[in-house]
Amino acid sequence: MSISINSRIKSIEISGIRQFSNQLIDFPEAINLTIGQPDFPTPEAVKLAAIEAIRNDQTSYTHNAGLLELRAEIASFFQDKYGLNYDHKTEVIVTNGASEGLDSLFRAILEEGDEVILPAPAYPGYQPIIELCGGKVIYLDTSDTGFQPDPQRLEGLITDRTKAVLMNFPSNPTGITMESEQLEKVAAVLEKHELFIVTDEIYSENSYGEKHSTFARFESLRNRTFLVHGLSKSHSMTGWRIGFVLGPEMYMKHVLKVHQYNAICAAVPSQFAALEAMKNQRYLPAEMNKEYLQRRDFVYGRLTGMGIDVILPNGAFYIFPSIEKFGISSFEFATRLLKEGGVAAVPGSAFTIYGEGFVRISYAYSMAVLEEGMDRLEKFIDTLN
Ligand SMILES: Cc1ncc(COP(=O)(O)O)c(C=O)c1O
Secondary structure, three states: OOOOOHHHHHHHOOOHHHHHHHHHHHHHEEEOOOOOOOOOOOOOOHHHOOOOOOOOOOOOOOOOOOOOOHHHHHHHHHHHHOOOOOOOOEEEEOOHHHHHHHHHHHHOOOOOOEEHHHOOOOOOOHHHHHOOOEEEEEEEOOOOOOOOOOOOHHHHHHHOOOOEEEOOOOOOOOOOOOHHHHHHHHHHHHHHHOOOEEEOOOOOOOOOOOOOOOOOHHHHHHHHHEEEEEOOOOOOOOOOEEEEEEOOHHHHHHHHHHHHHHHOOOOOOHHHHHHHHHOOOOHHHHHHHHHHHHHHHHHHHHHOOOOOOOOOOOOOOOOOOOOHHHOOHHHHHHHHHHHHEEEEEEEEOOEEEHHHHEEEEEEEOOHHHHHHHHHHHHHHHHHOO
């Protein structure tokens, strides 16, 4: 028998974001607007909760699904904020970030050849996970519908091979949120078809317009909807690796088996930190949002002032302007912007072909960095015009 790497992993490339940000090393003076994580420190009380847990020797395995008190606080958080009802004993699993939650979930539900419909431009973390399970991603183009999933177009993609529809609003990379009415139209389509709904709402707490509307609220879909979430974005905790999956008991017991064998449990000091975040820091993201909102308005104002087409995003901390009018690919635009303009932004093509013609700018940076970045971008664009 010849030794060889699994063919599915061989065909998977490193993420377009990483491919691009790897180039940054050669441009140490560049203003970096590529990063998808909050620039605020983790809240002090959250850090102290982890330190105290370590001091008290709370460092051994927990229940596979996570500390019971933490799961109770997670269920209470979603009840309190969004009126959702989950039984913390059987319907909540604490994972090592939303990433592991998505992986455990898809491994539990997908079989070879199953299709998963995904609105695109999309976060590049989904496709590899789905393909490693033998699934196939079917993209729902939103690039010409204001980055909102069009219900008719969605329905047209559903076949008897469709196992799940995966939604991500507020969206990475577009920052677009789905308003209640639009959610209802999409839900009406999903009600007609036997399939799972996976809703990654990791940016729900970073919403700037109407209060976030969750896809998990439809009673008619409740017994086949999974809500994926976590603390990376809401509480500036990317490195702590805490995510959650919430869903119906009859399926969650199978997701738990995958999680049990690939992780045993989420890192325990991080679970204690998460307990503090969920119990006592529920409204902290609102404080950070004041800052994000100011930054978003600044960047949006500068981009429109430069004559760039851009939709005002109402969530996450990304803005996704069109660069189509410059007549070059998003990769070339981003590469030249880096080399000639001294600003790093992610080419839209890193978010599937439906992101071609756009670049993603993160505004999780200080105003001083954003000001310099926008000044440089403006100068660079002048050279293209
Ligand atoms: C849409 C989306 N989902 C999931 C993740 C991964 O989150 P975590 O840090 O919880 O694994 C990210 C990270 O950027 C993301 O943007």
